[in-house]
Amino acid sequence: MSTLLSGKDVRNLLISELSCNVEKISSQPGLAVILVGEDPASQVYVRNKSKACEKVGYSHQTIKLGESTSQSDLLDLINDLNMDPKIDGILIQIPLPAHICEATIQNAVDPAKDVDGFHPENLGMLLAGNPRYIPCTPKGVVHLLNHYNISTSGKNVAIVGRSVIVGRPLSMLLSMKTEMGNATVTLCHSRTTDLAEVVSQADIVVAAIGIPEFLTREHIAKDAVVIDVGINRVKDSAKKSGFRLTGDVHPNALDGWASAYTPVPGGVGPMTIAMLLQNTWDSHCLRNDIDV
Ligand code: NAD
Numbered sequence: 337m338s339t340l341l342s343g344k345d346v347r348n349l350l351i352s353e354l355s356c357n358v359e360k361i362s363s364q365p366g367l368a369v370i371l372v373g374e375d376p377a378s379q380v381y382v383r384n385k386s387k388a389c390e391k392v393g394y395s396h397q398t399i400k401l402g403e404s405t406s407q408s409d410l411l412d413l414i415n416d417l418n419m420d421p422k423i424d425g426i427l428i429q430i431p432l433p434a435h436i437c438e439a440t441i442q443n444a445v446d447p448a449k450d451v452d453g454f455h456p457e458n459l460g461m462l463l464a465g466n467p468r469y470i471p472c473t474p475k476g477v478v479h480l481l482n483h484y485n486i487s488t489s490g491k492n493v494a495i496v497g498r499s500v501i502v503g504r505p506l507s508m509l510l511s512m513k514t515e516m517g518n519a520t521v522t523l524c525h526s527r528t529t530d531l532a533e534v535v536s537q538a539d540i541v542v543a544a545i546g547i548p549e550f551l552t553r554e555h556i557a558k559d560a561v562v563i564d565v566g567i568n569r570v571k572d573s574a575k576k577s578g579f580r581l582t583g584d585v586h587p588n589a590l591d592g593w594a595s596a597y598t599p600v601p602g603g604v605g606p607m608t609i610a611m612l613l614q615n616t617w618d619s620h621c622l623r624n625d626i627d628v
Pocket of ligand 1: 498
């Protein structure tokens with residue numbers, strides 16, 4: 337039997353904890369989410385984030401801008417939010433339209449309100465071993481492993497995918513000299529030679545590739561722990577929407593093969609939102625000198 341690592345359950349626990357915290361204070365944490373354009377997946381993510389804010393009792397605003405919004409208008413908006421004392425966290429939903437430079441936009445967010453953890457100052461603090469806001473998806477993966485008492489100390493971890501939002505920060509977190517670190521991490525990517533040979537050595541495999549059901553039993557050792565970060569839409573005429581969601585790991589390497597695994601949906605996705613709520617809470621407390 338494989339253990340199902342339910343991000344949904346852990347997110348719900350965290351939502352209860354954060355709601356209790358919010359009730360104890362007289363102020364209200366505030367999150368602003370900016371969505372530029374009409375990307376359908378981004379619209380779902382933004383909707384889920386505002387629903388989660390409602391559940392915990394944060395104030396939240398979703399600012400939807402047209403596809404043709406200029407970079408300078410977006411920078412002006414970020415500047416206004418940086419100055420707004422009621423806003424603790426600013427999140428720019430990516431991807432942005434091609435005419436806008438993502439790095440310029442991320443760098444414009446006040447690092448003290450960068451609850452996504454993508455500002456170079458926050459990434460640098462993580463690299464230096466003194467993290468402030470940790471990017472939500474890697475933080476969620478570590479939180480989930482911790483919740484299910486899956487120790488990483490001394491383990492071989494293979495992360496497939498080296499993006500700045502998932503693989504790279506996760507490799508730092510898991511290799512840090514901390515209780516939930518101390519792993520020997522191999523960061524694999526599109527130029528890794530003999531991926532199956534490398535990944536099959538791992539006790540814990542994290543897939544963050546963006547290719548549906550790419551890793552199979554050929555890559556993953558029997559009884560490894562499998563964390564599937566991937567969220568891919570594949571055509572499915574049996575569904576009303578015309579698509580279904582699937583991860584980066586083939587079902588043949590999950591239930592009955594892995595010792596424990598995350599489902600898609602319901603695994604890492606809900607943890608990402610939970611960590612956004614946590615980072616926003618932390619920002620509110622830091623900025624208002626609150627100690628609950
Ligand atoms: P990305 O496109 O930025 O990075 C993909 C990585 O996969 C790259 O580093 C690339 O080197 C690697 N890769 C590509 N082809 C490969 C191959 N053949 N062999 C080995 N490595 C290969 O993607 P991303 O933004 O990191 O997202 C990855 C996946 O995770 C996507 O499905 C995305 O939707 C999902 N995602 C989920 C969450 C969540 O909350 N669950 C959050 C972020 C991203």
